[in-house]
Amino acid sequence: MATKRKPRLAVWKFASCDGCQLSLLDCEHELLAVTGQVEIAYFLEASRAVMEGPYDVSLVEGSITTPGDAERIREIREASKFLVAIGACATAGGIQALRNFADVKEFAAAVYARPEVIDTLKRSSPIAEHVFVDFELRGCPISKHQLLEVVGAYLTGRKPNIPTHSVCMECKMRGTPCVMVAAGIACLGPVTQAGCGALCPAYGRGCYACFGPMETPNTTALAAWWRDELGVEPIDIKRALRTYNAGSESFRKESEAYEYADH
Amino acid sequence: MNTLTTKTVRVDALARVEGEGAFHVKVKDGQVEEAELRIYEPPRFFEAFLRGRSYAEAPDITARICGICPVAYQMSAVHAMEEIFGVKVEGPLRELRRLLYCGEWIESHVLHAFMLHAPDFLGYADAIQMAGDHPDLVTQALRIKKIGNDIVALLGGREIHPINVRVGGFYRVPKRREWHAIVEELKWAREAMVALVRWTGQLPFPAFEQEYEFVALRHPDEYPFNEGRLVSNRGLDIPIAAFEEFLIEEHVTHSTALHAHIKERANYFVGPLARYSLNFDRLSPLARDAALDSGLGVTCNNPFQSIVVRCVEALYAIDEALRILEGYTMPDAPAVPYEVCAGVGHGCTEAPRGILYHRYVVDEEGDIVAAKITPPTAQNQATIEADLRAFVEPRAQLPLNELTWQCEQAIRNYDPCISCSTHFLRVKIEKA
Numbered sequence: 041m042a043t044k045r046k047p048r049l050a051v052w053k054f055a056s057c058d059g060c061q062l063s064l065l066d067c068e069h070e071l072l073a074v075t076g077q078v079e080i081a082y083f084l085e086a087s088r089a090v091m092e093g094p095y096d097v098s099l100v101e102g103s104i105t106t107p108g109d110a111e112r113i114r115e116i117r118e119a120s121k122f123l124v125a126i127g128a129c130a131t132a133g134g135i136q137a138l139r140n141f142a143d144v145k146e147f148a149a150a151v152y153a154r155p156e157v158i159d160t161l162k163r164s165s166p167i168a169e170h171v172f173v174d175f176e177l178r179g180c181p182i183s184k185h186q187l188l189e190v191v192g193a194y195l196t197g198r199k200p201n202i203p204t205h206s207v208c209m210e211c212k213m214r215g216t217p218c219v220m221v222a223a224g225i226a227c228l229g230p231v232t233q234a235g236c237g238a239l240c241p242a243y244g245r246g247c248y249a250c251f252g253p254m255e256t257p258n259t260t261a262l263a264a265w266w267r268d269e270l271g272v273e274p275i276d277i278k279r280a281l282r283t284y285n286a287g288s289e290s291f292r293k294e295s296e297a298y299e300y301a302d303h
Numbered sequence: 304m305n306t307l308t309t310k311t312v313r314v315d316a317l318a319r320v321e322g323e324g325a326f327h328v329k330v331k332d333g334q335v336e337e338a339e340l341r342i343y344e345p346p347r348f349f350e351a352f353l354r355g356r357s358y359a360e361a362p363d364i365t366a367r368i369c370g371i372c373p374v375a376y377q378m379s380a381v382h383a384m385e386e387i388f389g390v391k392v393e394g395p396l397r398e399l400r401r402l403l404y405c406g407e408w409i410e411s412h413v414l415h416a417f418m419l420h421a422p423d424f425l426g427y428a429d430a431i432q433m434a435g436d437h438p439d440l441v442t443q444a445l446r447i448k449k450i451g452n453d454i455v456a457l458l459g460g461r462e463i464h465p466i467n468v469r470v471g472g473f474y475r476v477p478k479r480r481e482w483h484a485i486v487e488e489l490k491w492a493r494e495a496m497v498a499l500v501r502w503t504g505q506l507p508f509p510a511f512e513q514e515y516e517f518v519a520l521r522h523p524d525e526y527p528f529n530e531g532r533l534v535s536n537r538g539l540d541i542p543i544a545a546f547e548e549f550l551i552e553e554h555v556t557h558s559t560a561l562h563a564h565i566k567e568r569a570n571y572f573v574g575p576l577a578r579y580s581l582n583f584d585r586l587s588p589l590a591r592d593a594a595l596d597s598g599l600g601v602t603c604n605n606p607f608q609s610i611v612v613r614c615v616e617a618l619y620a621i622d623e624a625l626r627i628l629e630g631y632t633m634p635d636a637p638a639v640p641y642e643v644c645a646g647v648g649h650g651c652t653e654a655p656r657g658i659l660y661h662r663y664v665v666d667e668e669g670d671i672v673a674a675k676i677t678p679p680t681a682q683n684q685a686t687i688e689a690d691l692r693a694f695v696e697p698r699a700q701l702p703l704n705e706l707t708w709q710c711e712q713a714i715r716n717y718d719p720c721i722s723c724s725t726h727f728l729r730v731k732i733e734k735a
Contacts, residue, residue, distance in 0.1 A: 055345045058321045059370020059463040065418060066462055072441070075431045086418065087429030088318035088711070105345045114594040135367050136347040147351035158346055182372060182461040239460045243467050243475040244637075248363065250464070258430065279356060303668050 047096040047195050050082035053117055054102025055136055055164060056111050059181040060127035061085055061101050065185050074188070078195065093119030097194045099187075100173075102138060103287075110161070110170055116170035120237040122194045125167040126187065128180035132252055133179075133287030138163040140287060141295075166287065175200055180250040183235050191280045203234050204255040207247050210238035219246055220265075226272050228280060231257035231290070252285035257292035274301035279300035308332060310699060312707050315685075317714065319419040319429070321371050322721025326714060328691050330699045338691040340714065341683055344582045344721050351476040353674040358384050358643070358665050359470060365661070365676065366464045371414075371720055374455060375654030377468040378529055379661040379676075383650030384470045386544075387665055390641040395634040396472045397529075402627045403458050403468070404528040404652075405620040409451025409492075410462070411655035412613040412620070413574075415718045416503065417444035423712040424506040440502070443495055447617070451618045454624060457481060471480045472638030482628050489625050496618040497593050504597025509709070511694060512604045515686065516565060517577035518550070520653055526585040527578065527618055529652045536602075538700055539565060543651040546660050548677070550682070563682040570685035573657030575612040575715065577602050590619040606690060606716035613718075643669040654679055656718050680719045687717055 065086060067074065075171050081091035100121035104110050117123055125131050133140065136177055139147055140163045148155035167173050177190050177200075193200040203209075207229035211218065219225040219241045220250040227246035229238065240247045253259070259281070266272040266280075278298035281291045313327035323344045328339040349368055356364065361380040366373035378400065385392065392400065415438070418430040427433040434441035452462040457477055459465025518539060520531035533549075534540050541549050549566045564570050578604035583591065594615045595601075602611055645667040652662045657679030664673040693720050694713045698706055 054340060055347055057367050057370040059367075059373070062321075062370050062463060065414065066452060068445040068452070071445065072434060074433075075434075080429075081432060084316055084318045084323075085321060086319065087431065088708075089428035089432070090318075105347075109345065111378060120725075134347075135349075135352070136362060138352040139348060142352070143349075147348040148346070150351040150354070151346065151348055164347075164505075178366065181461075236461070240466050243460050245466065245469075245474045248466075276357070279360065283360075283364070303670075 046077065046079040048081035048091065049078040049191070050092075050093070050095040050098045050120070052082070052098060052100045053084070054100065054113070054130070054167075055105040056102030056127065056129040056134065058085065058101075060179070061099070062129075063182055063184040063187055064099075068187060070188060074191070078191075095120045096122065097191060099126050099191075100124065100130050100167050103133045103135060103166060104170055105161050105164045106159055107161065113167060113170050121165050122174045123167075123171065124175045124190055124194065125173045125206070126177045127182050128178065128252060130167045130249065131176040131178055133164040133166050135284050135286070138282060139164055139285035141282065156225055162189040164287065177202065178233055178251040179235050181239075186235055191217060206233055206254040207232045207234050207236070207238050207241075207251070210234045210236070211241050214238050214242060216241045219244065220270070224270055225258040226266050226270050226276075226280070228262070231259050231262050232237045248280065248283060249285055249291070252288045253290040258291050259290055263294060263297070273303070274298045275303060277301070304571075305693045310703070312695065312703065312710050314707060314711060317711065318726070319422070319715055320719050320721060321369070322719075324719065324721045326691065328695045328710060330695060333661045333696070333699050335692045335696050338688045338695070339500070340687050340691070342721055350676060356671050358387075358663070358669040358671060361663065361671065361674075362463070362468050363466070364468070366680070368676070369720060371411055372405055372407060372465050372654045372656065372659075373464050374459065374468075375652055377465065378404065378414045378652040379650035379659050381468060381470050381650070382529060382652065383648035383661045383663050384652070384665070385560050385641070385648070387646035387648035387663070388470070388641040388644060390471055392472055392639060395499065395632055396476075396639065397459060398627045398631075399473065399476065399634070401528050402624055403455060403465070403626040405627070406458065408620040408655050409617050409624075410448055410455065412617040413444055413448040416610050416613045416617070417441065419718070420715055421503070421506075423708070423715060424610070439546065443499070447492045447495060447499075449648050450485065451620075453485055457485065468494050469638060471641055472636075474632070474637055474661060476634050476637045478633055480630055482631065484626050486625065489621055489628070492623050493589070493618070493625065496614065497589070497619055500593040500597050500611065500614045500618055504612050506610065508605060508607045510605075511607055513606070513690065513693060515572040515576070515604060516568065517580050518571045518573050518658065519578040520651065520658060521581055522585070524585075526582050526623070527653050531588030533651065533658070535571065536581060537568070543660075544649045546649065546651060546677070547662070550677075552677075552681075555650065562685040564685065570689060571682065573614055573679045573682050573684050574609070575655075576606060576609055577657065578653060579603055579612045579615065586615070586619050587622045589622050590615050593618055606713070609716050609718070631683070643667075656680060656683065656720055661667045663725070678720065680717065680721065683719070687714055688714070
């Protein structure tokens with residue numbers, strides 16, 4: 041009798057810091073259990089053994105910033121049954137999407153001695169702008185617990201259970217007093233998707249939106265509160281919205297209201 | 304008839320390194336004609352978009368250069384800013400910064416030594432395969448790696464891109480009792496790591512001693528993390544602020560590369576071998592004994608033995624973490640106050656892979672006017688290529704598969720972090 045083959049997992053990298061795929065290796069307790077259930081078919085950071093596709097689940101880290109990468113993601117999509125974009129780079133373009141608000145040629149000239157050899161796109165874009173994505177797992181970096189949930193869900197054919205409510209809910213669940221109300225600290229928690237466990241408020245600082253916008257963010261109301269109640273300068277509102285998820289639609293649009301803010 | 308023989312060793316996508324790189328070595332009639340480590344990791348332009356951001360954002364933003372060593376980026380950034388504002392972080396807060404670095408060294412070194420490097424010596428494609436035959440080794444290594452991550456997670460908030468570091472100190476400092484579980488694990492890890500140092504000492508190392516100029520920080524009392532002078536085994540001895548004057552990236556005309564070299568001299572070597580060879584006397588007695596017991600001398604010139612040196616440094620970091628935690632008193636405040644002013648600041652700290660340099664110019668509002676970042680792997684690139692040449696030439700007759708794997712191993716000796724290095728190395732984007 042033929043034995044059923046193990047599902048094949050592949051991990052791909054585009055423009056990124058490597059941190060989200062490192063989350064898989066950071067699952068110290070669970071790593072060997074996971075690799076018992078799946079065949080690691082392509083994961084260059086961990087193995088020189090490479091299997092050809094098709095793959096059952098592809099995890100894609102990083103954003104698209106070169107013409108070559110825009111081609112490569114199409115090939116990966118064709119070879120994958122399910123494609124999961126992991127992390128802020130893959131779901132929103134990452135910190136490197138700050139080029140989207142500037143002139144990338146000027147950026148290249150500022151960093152490289154010979155900018156003419158740099159082959160790069162004007163924008164850093166998320167994976168879903170190029171191919172169909174089955175699921176977007178947020179975070180800068182992603183939560184390894186959420187990663188295990190998503191991989192487990194696709195391997196067993198169910199929907200991942202990833203909440204889309206705000207960080208505020210996690211503060212309440214954790215019992216952290218609201219840093220904005222109690223201490224007057226500017227916090228993006230009300231417009232940011234949960235997933236980190238409301239980490240920053242628990243350490244006495246405001247959330248800085250690693251997990252991107254929550255499902256229905258009212259960024260305009262929050263920005264007005266920051267301005268009027270906390271006295272935050274417009275330039276600091278713009279900066280807060282333009283970090284790791286600057287490319288997400290709601291943060292981008294709200295930040296554009298502060299485009300010309302200065303000291 | 305053409306009797307010349309040409310052989311090319313190439314790997315288009317290097318495995319078990321951080322980030323995306325490739326290499327090729329071309330041998331003609333037993334002579335190496337070309338040896339190139341090639342980077343196709345796309346550029347992300349950090350130094351460009353840091354301009355106009357607040358000084359306070361630099362630690363969090365630059366952490367995103369590298370998911371493997373974010374603490375190093377945060378430390379170099381805060382030290383540079385603190386130089387500008389005249390802030391001194393001392394006493395228990397300074398100890399906590401060392402502790403955070405201990406966590407990152409343990410995590411990064413054990414990851415590299417056992418998950419990425421050890422499989423080469425034993426002939427496995429990866430640690431998962433290796434775990435099939437050596438389950439205890441891999442389970443132990445994962446447990447020690449987790450302790451490093453637990454330190455970063457408690458003190459930094461999370462393992463990757465910690466959220467608790469800021470100019471002047473931290474946002475919150477843990478209470479003494481929060482460390483109990485970690486202290487117990489560290490005590491176990493200290494014993495386990497001594498045995499792992501011995502284990503790595505017995506691996507089969509190719510004879511490959513090279514003459515390097517090692518560059519690392521040196522501190523009057525400590526094995527270096529955050530502070531010290533930049534020194535070398537050939538007489539370099541300069542303050543961090545003189546980094547750019549003496550450690551120079553030069554444009555190589557025939558390519559797009561910027562190769563690092565020491566002023567009026569050649570390429571140099573940063574990372575564990577350099578730190579160890581320049582600071583052996585600053586290791587803890589336990590780490591020194593374990594090193595000598597494993598067969599290392601007080602200096603080490605064989606990069607293949609870097610796996611042993613990484614384990615010695617991981618042992619030191621465990622020992623140092625225990626020293627800090629056993630004397631831990633909670634600081635009175637999580638950060639020291641300071642006033643923002645305009646100026647130029649330099650930070651250079653010992654990332655797991657070697658010296659990581661930051662320079663910032665900020666204006667009177669604290670906004671960044673200019674930023675320069677020099678990661679360790681960028682400094683090592685010329686040395687990695689020199690190693691490839693020297694390594695391949697006497698081994699050119701080996702079967703191609705074997706030689707290819709050994710070349711990969713010669714590159715992995717450096718634990719190259721290509722994600723970090725993007726913005727200096729030879730950038731050649733692959734055309735589809």
